[in-house]
Amino acid sequence: MQWCARKEERDVLIVLLAQGNGVGVTFDVTRISDGNGMAIAITGMVIVFVALTLIASFIGSLPHVLRFIDPYLPAVHDHAGSPPPDEQLPSDELPIVAAIGYVLQQEVLRTASQPSSPKVPNAT
Amino acid sequence: MQMFVEFLKTTGFAQMELGNVVMIIIGVAFIALAIVKHYEPLLLLPIGFGVIIGNIPTIASMALSVYDQGGLTVNGDGTVTYQSGSVLSYIYFGVSQGIFPPLIFLGIGAMTDFSTMLSNPKLILLGAAAQIGIFLTLLGAMAIGFTPEQAAAIGIIGGADGPTAIFLASRLAPDLLGAIAIAAYSYMALVPVIQPPIMRLLTTRDERLIRMKAPRTVPKRERIIFPVAAFLICTLIAPGSLVLIGMLFFGNLLKESMVTERLAVTARTAMIDIVTVLLGVSVGASTQAQTFLRPQSLMIFGLGALSFAIATAGGVLFAKFMNLFLTDKINPLIGAAGVSAVPDSARVAQMIGQAEDPHNYLLMHAMAPNVAGVIGSAVAAGVLWSVLL
Structure with missing residues (x-):
């Protein structure tokens, strides 16, 4: 088996797990240096940090960049998209508006059904 | 009568080995966990059923398993015959060739809101810090005898990102793909079990009580510019992450x-669901006892747990380290969300935080390192692929 084929008796040798078939798992730190493990790990970690740090820096500077280019390239709202949040009707007001409309309509209908009442304009 | 006896020899009962029984029990356990405990049911249920499918003994002459691939064979008389592969092998092609993971990333990108990350960019660093689990586990796996390629594929389990783990394993260690995929998805499902003890151990009560400022509203223009810019940054630094990061962004x-709503809806609903089903079943079916029940698989599971624990600790400790320099303190619990596993690890941060202060809402803050972790693990996979290919 490839994963336990090497038997150098150097440095730390710890039996971590003994399987039923008698194969022991050996912990040998020289395998890390032989396989260039430290270099791979450090390179990988540094690149991940650099990439995400650059993204963070870009995001941090983006509002300032946009403020700078605003006079030349103002934000436009196309008709395909929904309006920005400050132009939208808050969703919790919709039931209130509907209730007011319903009450108004009922009031108009009730008034119109009374023969003695003066004629009211069409609700619509 | 003889035909009947011959038929009996071909049944699953006659060919069943102890290993197959064990794997079928594991498959049933996965299904039970998904249904009873609700542990990642969208993943564990297809994988669990796939495990059962893959461990039904088949007739050697019939192409039924995921490993029965078609191909041309040259006969003794010089003629060439074509034998078609099994249906499962064609589905598994998407896993073995790394096709499914980028498609899942496309769906994840279409459902991810990066607003919280954009509103507080310093939290991105927590997503980077949590990737330390990948690289320390790589060293541990190498020390116990795995090759650097296998060790990298095992280490990526700590990224807590199933598609990334499958993608890298299919590139660097195809022989370990089944075990790595099962380990990655199992630990993702066990996020609520693995992370809380580590988070409590590494934080004080005062730290868990830290309240963070509400994130700012992110304008539409920033949200549109971000995926293009972040894609350029990541792939110019680590071209190996091109496929995953490209599809994500x-x-x-x-x-x-907001002008391709139909495409976005399809990517985050029907498409990702179809790919998840195909991926889950075929990965599960690849865990045949004869290839899966080996000491290697046990070690992969052990190293995967280690990787996950280190990644969680790395995120929490780095948040504490950042607090040494920040005036607006970060609640270190959200550092644990840097391991990806979107959105479960963010939910765990919220849960642990609310256990101390029911009015402390950490979820939106935890989503920032959470999605940064997805980017971080994809970049890490790209780097490892580039370095070890």
Whole structure:
């Protein structure tokens, strides 16, 4: 088996797990240096940090960049998209508006059904 | 009568080995966990059923398993015959060739809201810190005898990102793909079990009580520019992450542009569901006892747990380290969300935080390192692929 084929008796040798078939798992730190493990790990970690740090820096500077280019390239709202949040009707007001409309309509209908009442304009 | 006896020899009962029985029990356990405990049911249920499918003994002459691939064979008389592969092998092609993971990333991108990350960019560093689990586990796996390629594929389990783990394993260690995929998805499902003890151990009560400022509203323009810019940054630094990062940010651009709503909806609903089903079943079916029940698999599971624990600790400790320099303190619990596993690890941060202060809402803050972790693990996979290929 490839994963336990090497038997150098150097440095730390710890039996971590003994399987039923008698194969022991050996912990040998020289395998890390032989396989260039430290270099791979450090390179990988540094690149991940650099990439995400650059993204963070870009995001941090983006509002300032946009403020700078605003006079030349103002934000436009196309008709395909929904309006920005400050132009939208808050969703919790919709039931209130509907209730007011319903009450108004009922009031108009009730008034119109009374023969003695003066004629009211069409609700619509 | 003889035909009947011959038929009996071909049944699953006659060919069943102890290993197959063990794997079928594991498959049933996965299904039970998904249904009873609700542990990642969208993943564990297809994988669990796939495990059962893959461990039904088949007739050697019939192409039924995921490993029965078709191909041309040259006969003794010089003629060439073509034998078609099994249906499962064609589905598994998407896993073995790394096709499914980028498609899942497309769907993830189309459903991910990067707003919280954009509103507080310093939290991105927590997503980077949590990737330390990948690289320390790589060293541990190498020390116990795995090759650097296998060790990298095992280490990526700590990224807590199933598609990334499958993608890298299919590139660097195809022989370990089944075990790595099962380990990655199992630990993702066990996020609520693995992370809390580590988070409590590494934080004080006062730290868990830290309240963070509400994130600012992110304008549409920033949300549209971000996927394009972040894609350029990541792939110019680590071209190996091109496929995963490209699909992730392409999906996000579909969502944020608001002019391709149909495509974004398809990517985050029907498409990702179809791919998840195919991936789950075929990965599960690849865990045949004869290839899966080996000491290697046990070690992969052990190293995967280690990787996950280190990643969680790395995120929490780095948040504490950042607090040494920040005036607006970060609640270190959200550092644990840097391991990806979107959105479960963010939910765990919220849960642990609310256990101390029911009015402390950490979820939106935890989503920032959570999605940064997805980017971080994809970049890490790209780096490892580039370095070890």
